[in-house]
Amino acid sequence: MAQAHDAEMGITEEKISLAGGELLLLKAGKGRPLLVLHEELGFPGWLWWNRELAREHSLIAPLHPGFGRSPRREWILNVRDLAGFYLWFIREQKLAPVDVIGISFGGWVAAEMAAFAPESLRRIVLVAPLGIAPPQGHLMDMFTVTARGYLRSSVAAAQKTPEFGSLFGGSPSPEQFEAFEEARAEAARLAWQPYMYNPSLPHLLVGARHVPALVIWGQEDTVAPVGCGEIYARALPNSRLTIFESCGHRPEIEQRERFVAEVRSFLAA
Amino acid sequence: MHIMWFSERAYHFDPETQSEQHRQFENEVIRRRSFFGLPNSMCEPEHASRLLNQYLDEKLYSEELGFDGVMLNEHHGTPFCLGAVMDVEAAILAKLTKRVKIVLLGNPIPTVANPLRLAEELAMIDLIPGGRLVAGWVRGAGSEQLANNANPAYNREYLEEGIDFIIKAWTTPGPFRYEGKHFHFRFINPWVLPLQKPHPQFWIPGLVSPDTVIWCAKRRYPYIALATKLAPTVELWDLYTKIAAAEGYQAGPENFGYMQPVFVGHNQARAEALGERFMFGGGFAHFARPEWMFPPGYNSKEATRRLARLNSGPNLPGKPIHRSQGNETEEEIEAIKREIYAGYPQARKELQMIAGTPDYVTKQVRKVLEVLRPGIFSFWIDGPLSFSDRRECLRLLATEVLPAVREFADELGLEDPFARKAGSRALPADGKPAPVAQAEMLKQMAAVA
Numbered sequence: 001m002a003q004a005h006d007a008e009m010g011i012t013e014e015k016i017s018l019a020g021g022e023l024l025l026l027k028a029g030k031g032r033p034l035l036v037l038h039e040e041l042g043f044p045g046w047l048w049w050n051r052e053l054a055r056e057h058s059l060i061a062p063l064h065p066g067f068g069r070s071p072r073r074e075w076i077l078n079v080r081d082l083a084g085f086y087l088w089f090i091r092e093q094k095l096a097p098v099d100v101i102g103i104s105f106g107g108w109v110a111a112e113m114a115a116f117a118p119e120s121l122r123r124i125v126l127v128a129p130l131g132i133a134p135p136q137g138h139l140m141d142m143f144t145v146t147a148r149g150y151l152r153s154s155v156a157a158a159q160k161t162p163e164f165g166s167l168f169g170g171s172p173s174p175e176q177f178e179a180f181e182e183a184r185a186e187a188a189r190l191a192w193q194p195y196m197y198n199p200s201l202p203h204l205l206v207g208a209r210h211v212p213a214l215v216i217w218g219q220e221d222t223v224a225p226v227g228c229g230e231i232y233a234r235a236l237p238n239s240r241l242t243i244f245e246s247c248g249h250r251p252e253i254e255q256r257e258r259f260v261a262e263v264r265s266f267l268a269a
Numbered sequence: 270m271h272i273m274w275f276s277e278r279a280y281h282f283d284p285e286t287q288s289e290q291h292r293q294f295e296n297e298v299i300r301r302r303s304f305f306g307l308p309n310s311m312c313e314p315e316h317a318s319r320l321l322n323q324y325l326d327e328k329l330y331s332e333e334l335g336f337d338g339v340m341l342n343e344h345h346g347t348p349f350c351l352g353a354v355m356d357v358e359a360a361i362l363a364k365l366t367k368r369v370k371i372v373l374l375g376n377p378i379p380t381v382a383n384p385l386r387l388a389e390e391l392a393m394i395d396l397i398p399g400g401r402l403v404a405g406w407v408r409g410a411g412s413e414q415l416a417n418n419a420n421p422a423y424n425r426e427y428l429e430e431g432i433d434f435i436i437k438a439w440t441t442p443g444p445f446r447y448e449g450k451h452f453h454f455r456f457i458n459p460w461v462l463p464l465q466k467p468h469p470q471f472w473i474p475g476l477v478s479p480d481t482v483i484w485c486a487k488r489r490y491p492y493i494a495l496a497t498k499l500a501p502t503v504e505l506w507d508l509y510t511k512i513a514a515a516e517g518y519q520a521g522p523e524n525f526g527y528m529q530p531v532f533v534g535h536n537q538a539r540a541e542a543l544g545e546r547f548m549f550g551g552g553f554a555h556f557a558r559p560e561w562m563f564p565p566g567y568n569s570k571e572a573t574r575r576l577a578r579l580n581s582g583p584n585l586p587g588k589p590i591h592r593s594q595g596n597e598t599e600e601e602i603e604a605i606k607r608e609i610y611a612g613y614p615q616a617r618k619e620l621q622m623i624a625g626t627p628d629y630v631t632k633q634v635r636k637v638l639e640v641l642r643p644g645i646f647s648f649w650i651d652g653p654l655s656f657s658d659r660r661e662c663l664r665l666l667a668t669e670v671l672p673a674v675r676e677f678a679d680e681l682g683l684e685d686p687f688a689r690k691a692g693s694r695a696l697p698a699d700g701k702p703a704p705v706a707q708a709e710m711l712k713q714m715a716a717v718a
Binding site for chain 2: 143144145146149174175177178181182184185186187188189192193
């Protein structure tokens, strides 16, 4: 077990063995476990919202297999397979029923988990999750733009978003270019077609109706139109859709105070 | 030596008789930094119809002129190449030619996505002309994975499984069933099978990706470098030779091919001026923008690592320029064009374009042959040129350059894979392979330059 400590947040890194390979876990904070599922470009680094929630939660952020540091499992062919992998992880780690927060692609994974094993989840927070096609328009195609281009499109106003510049280590480097390419390649393997959604998901989510869900969306989201959120909210009747005005695809950094307040009060219940 | 010639069959206008259309078209390519993705509303079908017919006529003419083969390729979603479905052109040539090899470099298995269909198309293209097909395989450009919705992260897997499947479909008595990783067929029993047994030769074109070179050496497929710079090409020939030795054979000229951009004319200055048009629109550097050239997972990890540290496009003429884009004034566009065409003297110096009189071209081609010693050689004629200039270039190539090139080839022992099967040469007794490329010759050339 490799460990490196960060004094402020109590950050540790841990490798576990699961489903035929290693899985790298980033951990921080103390309290009731909160599983954090990262986005399609990889794990962006610990952010302010993580530090805030780490005060009362023990954050467990696995690095998705194939997205970089956790080795790929060749048999994980789609997002539902990845959800199955994480349900196995929850059982193995004896976490159920666990709170889960998923960002964008990670939100889709969380929704798939809810659809298949609602009893494994206590409360879920879906932050502009992919996984459902919008009623009008399309999900923005990350595969026809560069990683940097996709990143730029993810916030409504980069200059008004202090943490935007620190995402993924800040300034571009060859190492980060490689990391982005790894993440993009695995995202393509899992969600090339149909692009980043599963037609059965809204139907199956109805069966997970008792799982309390907080769905957070930015009104100005150009990556996943807010109409997707309305479908999520309809499919999950025990959910609340919270729309942030003047906000893009990253409410967790674009309006971080409000975001943390919403999540904190939802998870406290 | 097998000698053929190639052209992308671009949508273009003649700069001399259609100068305004030519200028507008090139400026739009420059503005977008890309041939790929140019709106198809810019394509005039009547013009495309004339061009496609003229390109086919040239291929027929080249058989009369004595070339050994006609080479085709295909590209998608771009005016760079109107041959979007190469097998359609190949089928026409299969019927209308009498002697030349029909060399398809190559069919993009990942983007066609149906290897059984390809097996049938190609079998017909071999049957109709009585066994003159050379089949080649490519991954397809990055942009084409997007244009055909072929998952780029599985690109190489599709290619390799597809080739194995096609061999199986051609050589295994049917009917049989196939359950692979990416392809699944419940009833395989193609009634059209190639005339050549066990199957037509496979040649693999590329831009010196080590992954492809290693893979070709293992499979004993001739590798055709597409107008790549000589120094990295020599390195890759050495790599192929090393892998071949590990596989137990000595690589020879029959394992290698090279494609050389040329333009021949009676008058040196005029030929040089026409050769410059190869830089049109930024050339291959503007084939497509980076986000389209390198879709997710298209490159191997090693290639991505190299790319992360290398801020340039493929090593063909035309400088990649990726500054702000889309809103330049006409003057700014003209300035970018000047910058692109300013690269021409360097391209000539590096033999990335050989333009001149038959005498001049012959001498320069000899240098290339001495360094690389390929058994397969293709001239490449491109750029917005009138068909009469192209035709005259072809005639001069055939009548005044080709005989000399054949003589050198004999002198240098450059056997092609029809004369000697690729991969059939025994290693020297000590097991150490002899190099095929002559790096020493390249050094001498550099010293003279």
